[in-house]
Amino acid sequence: MCNFVLQPMNRKVNNIKELADQLKLSPTTVSRVLNGKSEIYRISETTSKKVIAAARKFHYYPNRIARGLKLEKTETLGLIIPDIANPYFGSIAKTIEVEAHQKGYSIILCDSLDDVETETELLYLLAGRKVDGIIIAPTGKSNEHVVELQQQGIPIVVIDRYLPGTSLPFITTDNYAGALMAVKHLLEKGHQQIACIQGNQGISANSDRVKGYVDAIHTKGIGLNEDWILGDDFGEENGYLQTKNLMALADKPTAIFALSNLISLGILRALKELGLTVPDDVSVVSFDEQPYSAFLACPMTTVEQPREEIGNMAINLLLKNISEGNAVNLNSAMLQPRLIVRESVKNINI
Amino acid sequence: MCNFVLQPMNRKVNNIKELADQLKLSPTTVSRVLNGKSEIYRISETTSKKVIAAARKFHYYPNRIARGLKLEKTETLGLIIPDIANPYFGSIAKTIEVEAHQKGYSIILCDSLDDVETETELLYLLAGRKVDGIIIAPTGKSNEHVVELQQQGIPIVVIDRYLPGTSLPFITTDNYAGALMAVKHLLEKGHQQIACIQGNQGISANSDRVKGYVDAIHTKGIGLNEDWILGDDFGEENGYLQTKNLMALADKPTAIFALSNLISLGILRALKELGLTVPDDVSVVSFDEQPYSAFLACPMTTVEQPREEIGNMAINLLLKNISEGNAVNLNSAMLQPRLIVRESVKNINI
DNA sequence: ATTATCTGCACAAACGTTTGCGCAAATTCC
DNA sequence: GGAATTTGCGCAAACGTTTGTGCAGATAAT
Structure with a gap:
């Protein structure tokens, strides 16, 4: 040159x-x-x-490459996220990066595309780059590669979910509690026929939300319609297709509990195509508050997750584990979500 | 341990x-x-x-640290973005990371918080980490630190904007054309009193959009009301405040051209507080299409930017410059946006 | 039998930083 | 005056990989 x-x-x-x-x-x-x-x-x-x-x-x-080789410490952290374009993960990533930078660390961003093979490859790539620690929202389809790297001594913190059967520390929303409050809200408004459109069943966030939905309904002493728990992906298309399926049933629900913001956008698209409106024809409560939730055709009632707090607690837990160098220190946390009541739930008690 | x-x-x-x-x-x-x-x-x-x-x-x-020291090539790329939580930048970042990973590179994510001092610090941090190249959406408040690193031999590609007076290659939307088509659409619907709420005036994306707005109005032979070009930040709060200011004028506009999706959310919030509706009381056209644009109270007419294409062309241009090792190769591009006509513009010709 | 060539692998230096240990000159103490 | 101590800095090794160059034994050619 x-x-x-x-x-x-x-x-x-x-x-x-x-x-x-x-x-x-x-x-x-x-x-x-x-x-x-x-x-x-x-x-x-x-x-x-x-x-x-x-x-x-x-x-x-x-030259921090040379310095990293000599000191066996790179001051870099890996961040593995299933979809950085999802504003929820974008917010968490921003909090993590800002805090990391303030503490002298750089973030290597990895998008797993919610694919377990990509995720595994990214984990080993980060290991090869000698990151000091890793924050991951794992696909949940397999845990052993995550556990293996932890056993090799790389501090790892899980976010947005946890990995059952492992000792990996995690920072997540209390999804069970969030689902309970969402579905209780629907029940209070008189809804007894409540469907649930779920996402990726392999992750604890989904499982806990579904469990909260089921337990809320059981608490009311009413029967659960298994046909009303459907879907398997957090994406908009899944929301759309499952809503079409629901509305094709003879036994339609009066309300839908959406387990992600993209699912609820799909619900809105399907209802619009069918000439149905929220909340007159179907009520909707959705997981995750978004900047636009208040401005939808019908302002959406949502479960707000504490994204900045998740990011901050995760990065600080990781840095603590890095500096203390023992993997038995685990201060996992489930953070309280918040129900934001707007107009997307019709009171059918009247 | x-x-x-x-x-x-x-x-x-x-x-x-x-x-x-x-x-x-x-x-x-x-x-x-x-x-x-x-x-x-x-x-x-x-x-x-x-x-x-x-x-x-x-x-x-x-150990890729040792390998990077010996080969003087780290196979890492820096990515500096003003706000990774903004879904527009989240989408671009995703495309860049996925393509980089496929080509064997890792992405070091840096959020500048749209602050020029943070940006400068991040640039030198990336230089110290010996990244092979950098993709940056610069704050635009100063260029010399970006130019200096380019002169030190680090390949750099600018996205979402360009830096006038420099030879830095860039991939951006043709913001001027996008603004022209948006404002022409408003003019065709009979609007002559069109306000523009802009963002950060130091970046070319904003300047070009404002110029498109101004030229479209001049083309119609109608006068330009300088009071109707206001604001200085792409954020929601700015959109909210400036809409309040506009609606307080005796000489109110019949339409607003919002230069970002967050600005348009602020517009919606302000109008709601004032008991005004889109498009009956005010029409709105907004820069940047979002997954929720179709589902707003009034489905928004938007200028869609080719985000995936921006990301893909940027990363591939950077990798080409890295492998060819000469900074005079510049294949900058301005990509065509697309007007998506929905229901947020009232026809007042009738 | 001797020389030339081939085969299959290894030596040692280098990348750029950090640091344990130590040197040489100056100063202090007895 | 000589020994002990202090001062102000430097030597050389190491981190883990890569590669230019070369070695030693086997084989082929004369």
């Missing part, structure tokens, strides 16, 4: 040796000064000041 | 020396086999097979 350009006299140095040469010192001295160890190694104040001034003058910044 | 656990006989090796020791070979031989260079260095097939089997058996994966 021919990159010969006229530059000012004080041009850049490319490594610590060149900077040391400029100062007629050794790389040892320069390294110690720049790492704030002047006093420990009895480097004179005069020399220290010279080094700092020269680093600035010659635009020196250390 | 005490991590002593019973493991199967074939336990993991931690580096290539240990693997070589197991095979009674040199690290040289192992490295060449695993890097697919057996034939070039005349390593026998028997030995090759042994190496590959042992790597698998002992769960060996190479």
Whole structure:
């Protein structure tokens, strides 16, 4: 690469040796000064000041690859998420990145596309890049690759879900409680025929939400219609198809509990096609609050998850595990969601 | 760290020396086999097979930090975005990560919070981490730090905007054309009193959209009301406040052109508070299509940006510049947006 | 039998940083 | 004056990989 350009006299140095040469010192001295160890190694104040001034003058910044090799610490963290385009995960990722940056870490972003093979490959890739720790929202289809890396000593924190049968620490919403409050709200408004359109059944967030839905209905002493628990994907298309299926039943539900924001958008699309409206024809409560929830055709009643708190607690738990270096420290948490009541549930007691 | 656990006989090796020791070979031989260079260095097939089997058996994966130091190539890319929680940037980030992963690269995610000092710090941090290239949606408040790193030989591609007065390659929407078609649509429906709520004025995406808005109005031969170009942030709060300001004017506009999806959510919130509806009281056209745009109280007419294409072209341009190693190769592109006509514009010709 | 060539692998240096240990000169103490 | 101590810095090894170059034994050619 021919990159010969006229530059000012004080041009850049490319490594610590060149900077040391400029100062007629050794790389040892320069390294110690720049790492704030002047006093420990009895480097004179005069020399220290010279080094700092020269680093600035010659635009020196250390090669963190070399530093990472020597220190066996890269100050990087892996973040594996099933869909970064999903605003829910985008919010969590933002919180994690901002906090990580403040604590001197960089984030390697990995999108698993909710595919277990991609996820496994990404995990080993992160291991090879010697990340100091990993935050993951696992696909849930298999746990052993996650557990194996934890056993190799890589601190891992799970978010948005947990992995049953493992000791992996996690930060998630209390999905069971969120589902309970959502379905209780529907029951209070007189709904007894409540369908549930679920997502990926392999993850605990879904299982816990379904369990909350089932238990709320049982608590009311009414029967559960198994035909009204359907779907297997958190995406919009699944919401759309399952709503079409529901509305084709002779025994239609009066309300639908959507387990994700994308599912509820699919519900809206299907109902619109069928000429049905929320809440007159069908009531809807949806998991996850979005910036647009209040502005939908019918402002949506939602279960708000504490995304920033999930991100913050996850990153800080991970950093604590990294610095304390023992994998038995696990302060898992299930955070309280919040029901935001708007207009998408019709009171049919009247 | 005490991590002593019973493991199967074939336990993991931690580096290539240990693997070589197991095979009674040199690290040289192992490295060449695993890097697919057996034939070039005349390593026998028997030995090759042994190496590959042992790597698998002992769960060996190479330390990419050491490899990056030796090869002076880390196979990492920096991605600097002003707000990863914004679904627009989330979509672009997803496309970039997926394509990068397929091509063997990892993405270091950096959220600049739309702050130029944070952005500068992140740029130098990425330089220190020896990323092979950088994709950035710059804050636009200053260019010199971006240009300086380009001049140091780091391939950089700008997305969502361009940096005037620099030679930095970019992939962006043709914002001018998008604004033209949006405002022409309003004009065709009889609107002559059209306000524009803009975002961050320091970036080209905003400037080009404003210019498109202005030129479309001038083309109609009608006067431009400078009071109707307001705002300075792409956020929801700005949309809300400026809509309140607009509706407080004696000379109210009949339509608003929102330069971002968050601005248009703010518009909706303000109008709702004022008891006004879209499109009866005010028509709205908004930049950027969202999954929810069709399901708003009034389905929104939007300018759809080709996000996946932006992401794909950006990552592929960057990888091309990395492999070709000359910064004069610039295949910048402005991609065509698309107007999606829904119901948020009232025909006032009637 | 000797020399030339081939085969199958290894030695040692390098990438850029950090640090345990130590050197040489200056200063202090007896 | 000589020994002990302090001062101000540097040497060289190491982290884990890759590769230019080369070695030693086997084989082929003369």
